Amino acid sequence: xxxxxxxxxxxxxxxxxxxxxxxxxxxxxxxxxxxxxxxxxxxxxxxxxxxxxxxxxxxxxxxxxxxxxxxxxxxxxxxxxxxxxxxxxxxxxxxxxxxxxxxxxxxxxxxxxxxxxxxxxxxxxxxxxxxxxxxxxxxxxxxxxxxxxxxxxxxxxxxxxxxxxxxxxxxxxxxxxxxxxxxxxxxxxxxxxxxxxxxxxxxxxxxxxxxxxxxxxxxxxxxxxxxxxxxxxxxxxxxxxxxxxxxxxxxxxxxxxxxxxxxxxxxxxxxxxxxxxxxxxxxxxxxxxxxxxxxxxxxxxxxxxxxxxxxxxxxxxxxxxxxxxxxxxx
Amino acid sequence: xxxxxxxxxxxxxxxxxxxxxxxxxxxxxxxxxxxxxxxxxxxxxxxxxxxxxxxxxxxxxxxxxxxxxxxxxxxxxxxxxxxxxxxxxxxxxxxxxxxxxxxxxxxxxxxxxxxxxxxxxxxxxxxxxxxxx
Numbered sequence: 001x002x003x004x005x006x007x008x009x010x011x012x013x014x015x016x017x018x019x020x021x022x023x024x025x026x027x028x029x030x031x032x033x034x035x036x037x038x039x040x041x042x043x044x045x046x047x048x049x050x051x052x053x054x055x056x057x058x059x060x061x062x063x064x065x066x067x068x069x070x071x072x073x074x075x076x077x078x079x080x081x082x083x084x085x086x087x088x089x090x091x092x093x094x095x096x097x098x099x100x101x102x103x104x105x106x107x108x109x110x111x112x113x114x115x116x117x118x119x120x121x122x123x124x125x126x127x128x129x130x131x132x133x134x135x136x137x138x139x140x141x142x143x144x145x146x147x148x149x150x151x152x153x154x155x156x157x158x159x160x161x162x163x164x165x166x167x168x169x170x171x172x173x174x175x176x177x178x179x180x181x182x183x184x185x186x187x188x189x190x191x192x193x194x195x196x197x198x199x200x201x202x203x204x205x206x207x208x209x210x211x212x213x214x215x216x217x218x219x220x221x222x223x224x225x226x227x228x229x230x231x232x233x234x235x236x237x238x239x240x241x242x243x244x245x246x247x248x249x250x251x252x253x254x255x256x257x258x259x260x261x262x263x264x265x266x267x268x269x270x271x272x273x274x275x276x277x278x279x280x281x282x283x284x285x286x287x288x289x290x291x292x293x294x295x296x297x298x299x300x301x302x303x304x305x306x307x308x309x310x311x312x313x314x315x316x317x318x319x320x321x322x323x324x325x326x327x328x329x330x
Numbered sequence: 331x332x333x334x335x336x337x338x339x340x341x342x343x344x345x346x347x348x349x350x351x352x353x354x355x356x357x358x359x360x361x362x363x364x365x366x367x368x369x370x371x372x373x374x375x376x377x378x379x380x381x382x383x384x385x386x387x388x389x390x391x392x393x394x395x396x397x398x399x400x401x402x403x404x405x406x407x408x409x410x411x412x413x414x415x416x417x418x419x420x421x422x423x424x425x426x427x428x429x430x431x432x433x434x435x436x437x438x439x440x441x442x443x444x445x446x447x448x449x450x451x452x453x454x455x456x457x458x459x460x461x462x463x
Contacts (some may be wrong), residue, residue, distance in 0.1 A: 016414070019387035027335045091361035097382065098371035104376060110385055115336070115355070115366045 007038050007210055008167060010137055013049065014109060018137050022112055042136040046078070047259060049080055049141060050160030052122060053180065057166040058192040060099035061127070061242040063143055065233075067103050067244075069252045076108040078134030078142040078222025082124050085115040094200065096145060110134065112272070122146035122153030125286075128279060131159065151181040158278045162258045164188045164251075167206070169198035176205075183209065187258050194239035206237050233261050258327050272329040295326065336366040339457060340388040341381050343372045344407065347397035350445075352425060356392060359450040365406065378405060380410040383419060389461050390420040392442070401431055405438045418462045424453070 005023070009017035025032035051059050065077060070077050081096035085255075092115035105108045110135075118125045123146060134142050146156050157163050165186040183206075191202045236254045240247040264267040297303050305322060308314035341357045343350050344397060350372055355369045368386055370378070383391060393404065404423055404441055411421070421441030432443050441460060 016384055019385050023338075023387045068406075085366075086361065089362050090364040092366045093357055093361050094366060094368040097368060101371065101378070104382065112385055113368050117336075185357075 002170035003031070003035055003038065007035065010039065010133065011042060013138055015137075018110060018133055019112070021133050022114075022126070022130045023241055025133065026075065026114065026117075026124070026126040028078065029125075036129055036132055039132060039136040043132045044135065046135040046139045046142045047162075048131060048160045049143045050146065050163040051143060051166065051256065052146040052149050052153070052156050052163065053166030054150070054168070057148070057168045057171075058242050059145050059148070059166055060096040062166060062190065062192060062240070063162075064100040065141070065147055065240075065242055065245050065248045066251060067100070067106075067109060069248055071103070071106050071109060074108075075140040076109070076138055078131075078137070078139035079109065079111045079145070080114055080127060080130050080134070080142070081111070081145040082114050082116050082122070082127060082147050084147045085117045087118065090117075108327075110137070110139070116147055120153070121155035122149050123155045123159070128159055138140065149152070149182065153187065154182060157185045158234060161262060162187050162255055164190055164255075166218060167202055168193050169196045169202050172205075187233060188251070188254050189235060190238040191237070191239040192242055194241050194246070195243075195287050199239050203237055203239060208238070210235055216232075218280050232265070233258060233265075278321075288327075291327065300328070301326065334407060337390070337457070337461065338350055338386065338388040339365050339367050339390045340369055340379075340380075340382060340386060340391060341369045342374050342392065343394055344376065344379060344403045345369075345395065345397055345399045346373060347399070347425075348372055349396050351395070353392075353394040353395070355450070356394065356424075357418075358390075358452055363454040364427075365457070376406045376410050379407055380414060380416075383411065383416055384414060388419060390422065390457050391441075391461060392395060392457070393421070393423040393425075395425040395427070397425055398426070400425075400427055401434060404435055404440055408438045408440065413460045420457070420460050422456070422460075435447050 006017045006021055010021055021035055025035055039057050060081065067077055067079065079100070079130035081094070082238065083092055083094045083096060085092045094115060096113055097111060100111055112130060114124045114127060114130065119125050127144060131142050131144065144160055146153060165182055167189060169191065189206050191199050191249055193199070213325060238250055238254060240245060240251060255321055262271065304316060305319045309316060309319055339360050341353050343353055355367065360367045370382055374375045400423055409422065411419070421440055423440050424442050425445040426445060427435070427443045435443070438460065442456060444456070
């Protein structure tokens with residue numbers, strides 16, 4: 001299929017073309033390949049902001065407030081909200097728009113809901129591609145909302161420049177704050193629902209965790225890790241009220257501060273390198289998995305291997321090595 | 331297609347109607363039928379609905395109306411969709427739609443008209459069988 005008409009419309013700022021192209025990259029990976037190939041040189045201008053946090057922590061409402069501030073500054077904003085797909089039926093309820101009603105009528109705000117279609121990590125397979133489409137469309141800022149996450153859905157840290165983690169009072173204690181995962185790689189912590197009891201305790205827990213990290217003087221053997229730690233941003237923490245809008249101006253200032261930091265410290269270049277690496281790896285995994293699955297389901301030699309494993313004259317690791325030889329990618 | 335296409339449906343409550351139990355039940359039924367369902371909440375104006383269709387690119391729109399405003403709002407929604415060159419989306423309305431209003435709504439391109447007591451299976455089949463693309 002030829003997508004050049006849609007792509008031309010996209011580059012001319014037609015929002016219907018944006019919607020259509022996102023549907024295409026969601027549904028068809030071959031279409032995605034062609035579309036991204038055609039628009040890639042037009043991407044790279046948008047700033048990508050990731051918002052993540054537990055289900056019900058207020059991500060969508062938070063984004064709605066933040067969007068109002070960006071819109072006032074005259075920015076063109078793209079929002080992608082990911083919600084989970086049912087592992088049983090494959091269906092999904094996408095309910096993030098409900099919280100963003102006030103922004104529906106703004107001309108320069110494009111909101112798109114997306115089901116994760118079973119992908120782990122907090123995003124959908126097509127999220128990265130949708131970000132690129134919005135980027136080529138001319139968005140200044142693209143906000144990506146992950147599914148409601150637990151502790152280890154960290155894909156957003158690979159795709160966004162600034163990541164905000166939303167915390168709420170009364171959910172988890174100081175031990176949760178020192179666990180590995182999301183808490184380690186956040187740029188800005190936001191304690192939402194600051195009017196609830198326990199908001200200050202939550203802030204204290206996070207600050208304690210951050211202080212421990214800052215005072216950690218151990219020198220790693222790895223020079224790269226040491227450099228990274230030295231140039232590391234010290235994460236900010238702020239409490240907000242998404243109903244009244246209290247403190248949102250400050251959140252916007254912190255985002256700008258982090259953005260400046262990334263540029264001046266040179267971390268941005270590293271970030272870009274890592275992003276390309278992890279994205280390509282993702283694509284490779286997908287492609288190779290497809291190849292391997294094709295081989296396993298069609299090659300008669302595989303049945304022979306399976307028989308050998310059943311007889312215990314071969315083990316699954318050795319069988320995997322034999323398949324790698326068959327694929328010729330040793 | 332390298333992947334299975336999913337049916338995407340937008341469930342909306344247009345106007346000043348505050349009763350969305352029915353819309354939520356429908357949303358849930360469509361979800362359980364394997365569709366991706368966007369629910370946008372109460373009090374949607376025609377402009378908000380059209381804007382959502384433009385951005386979300388659904389295959390079908392399900393309007394839920396119990397307020398009696400269907401004759402006023404539905405034609406406006408259809409007209410605005412047309413103005414935006416959206417002609418390949420199934421638009422249906424259900425809720426409390428009196429029989430005598432159905433021909434008028436049909437003339438404006440709406441379908442469905444399912445009311446209380448309709449089996450959920452019927453609505454799921456209706457959406458599946460009336461898609462325009």
